[in-house]
Amino acid sequence: MQDIHSKRVLDPGYYTDTLVLEQERYSIFAKGWASVGLASTVKPGCARPTQLAGSPILLTRTRDGSLHVFHNICAHRGLQLVAEPCEKQRQLTCPYHAWSYDLSGELKGAPYLTGKKASSIPEGAEKSVGLQPIRHAVWFDVVFVNLTEDAPSFSDWIAPLDDQLNPFGSPRLHLISATNYTIEANWKLVCENFLDTYHVPFVHNQAGGPETAINFTDLELSSDIFGFTLPRGDADKKKPEWLFRLPLPPELEHAQFFFYLFPNTLVAITGGWFQVISVQPDRADQSSEILGLYAMDNLTERKPEAAQEFSTIMNRINQQDVEILPLLQAGRRSSAGGKNALAPFWDKTIERFLSRLEKAFLEFPGPSTAHGKKSP
Numbered sequence: 298m299q300d301i302h303s304k305r306v307l308d309p310g311y312y313t314d315t316l317v318l319e320q321e322r323y324s325i326f327a328k329g330w331a332s333v334g335l336a337s338t339v340k341p342g343c344a345r346p347t348q349l350a351g352s353p354i355l356l357t358r359t360r361d362g363s364l365h366v367f368h369n370i371c372a373h374r375g376l377q378l379v380a381e382p383c384e385k386q387r388q389l390t391c392p393y394h395a396w397s398y399d400l401s402g403e404l405k406g407a408p409y410l411t412g413k414k415a416s417s418i419p420e421g422a423e424k425s426v427g428l429q430p431i432r433h434a435v436w437f438d439v440v441f442v443n444l445t446e447d448a449p450s451f452s453d454w455i456a457p458l459d460d461q462l463n464p465f466g467s468p469r470l471h472l473i474s475a476t477n478y479t480i481e482a483n484w485k486l487v488c489e490n491f492l493d494t495y496h497v498p499f500v501h502n503q504a505g506g507p508e509t510a511i512n513f514t515d516l517e518l519s520s521d522i523f524g525f526t527l528p529r530g531d532a533d534k535k536k537p538e539w540l541f542r543l544p545l546p547p548e549l550e551h552a553q554f555f556f557y558l559f560p561n562t563l564v565a566i567t568g569g570w571f572q573v574i575s576v577q578p579d580r581a582d583q584s585s586e587i588l589g590l591y592a593m594d595n596l597t598e599r600k601p602e603a604a605q606e607f608s609t610i611m612n613r614i615n616q617q618d619v620e621i622l623p624l625l626q627a628g629r630r631s632s633a634g635g636k637n638a639l640a641p642f643w644d645k646t647i648e649r650f651l652s653r654l655e656k657a658f659l660e661f662p663g664p665s666t667a668h669g670k671k672s673p
């Protein structure tokens with residue numbers, strides 16, 4: 298019986314309880330390096346609202362090309378400043394009392410602030426009263442943020458993955474498509490599903506048979522970065538002649554790498570393409586995600602119809618997950634939920650994920666705790 302029913306899973310309440318999600322906002326999303334968007338979707342002059350587990354975040358790019366990340370709240374009464382993505386902006390104006398900011402976050406106008414002149418900002422207030430910046434980094438095209446002062450630097454945190462991806466060099470990725478999804482499932486199920494190699498031949502039979510999935514190699518790069526590789530994941534697939542492929546050593550030529558970056562970033566990379574999913578909790582039983590798909594050369598310009606076809610194929614695969622995930626969520630409402638168990642051969646990476654959650658809950662017990670719930 299060693300092969301089945303040997304590992305317990307989380308109490309179903311961890312996937313349905315709003316109090317658990319509140320604790321996760323504090324213990325997990327507010328502590329780690331979490332992804333919030335894709336840098337190349339923010340053009341110069343653009344402001345793009347996003348979120349970190351419900352906390353409003355704003356991405357902007359000034360005309361000199363610099364990316365900025367702010368808390369998306371007005372410095373005056375804390376109103377959410379930007380509700381919809383906008384382009385060709387020089388200034389952002391708050392809809393409440395019309396304070397305005399440039400895209401680097403400086404306060405530029407505050408009408409009648411001192412009760413005298415139409416636009417009178419006290420000296421020095423431009424910077425001190427501007428938008429609040431957030432510590433951030435861009436890796437490949439993914440924008441990561443961290444809300445703490447004491448977390449390790451991004452480059453130290455990502456170093457084990459950079460080392461692993463050394464043979465890929467630093468390819469210039471070209472965005473093919475960025476697609477938003479709403480998923481009727483807890484954010485943790487989205488992550489677990491990504492780490493579930495076992496489902497691939499059954500849910501995505503176009504992506505390879507059981508023989509490909511069985512030959513996975515488990516990879517634990519750090520306590521925050523783990524996943525698996527399929528050394529010959531690409532071997533049996535017809536490589537479209539239009540897809541540029543990086544020159545890689547022969548042992549990596551057909552490899553596909555899948556990495557989970559705690560807490561909310563899911564990365565897949567091969568010699569020909571790069572995919573990232575950034576997942577965010579909306580509610581305990583709903584998540585949203587953005588799926589970014591990239592080619593290693595400018596496929597969209599070189600062969601637009603091929604880029605479109607490639608995006609359709611990859612989004613179809615993602616849609617298959619979007620359809621299976623609500624069933625996983627529905628199972629969490631069963632009175633027998635929590636009595637199911639992991640399969641040791643396949644589910645090592647999911648176990649690792651559950652252990653990482655446990656560590657986070659222990660490390661940062663949080664202001665609100667999941668009353669009456671067992672520790673994971």
Ligand code: FES
Binds near residue numbers: 372373396
């Ligand atoms: S809340 Fe934005 S200007 Fe007052």
Ligand SMILES: [Fe+2]
Binds near residue numbers: 490496500501618
């Ligand atoms: Fe899947």
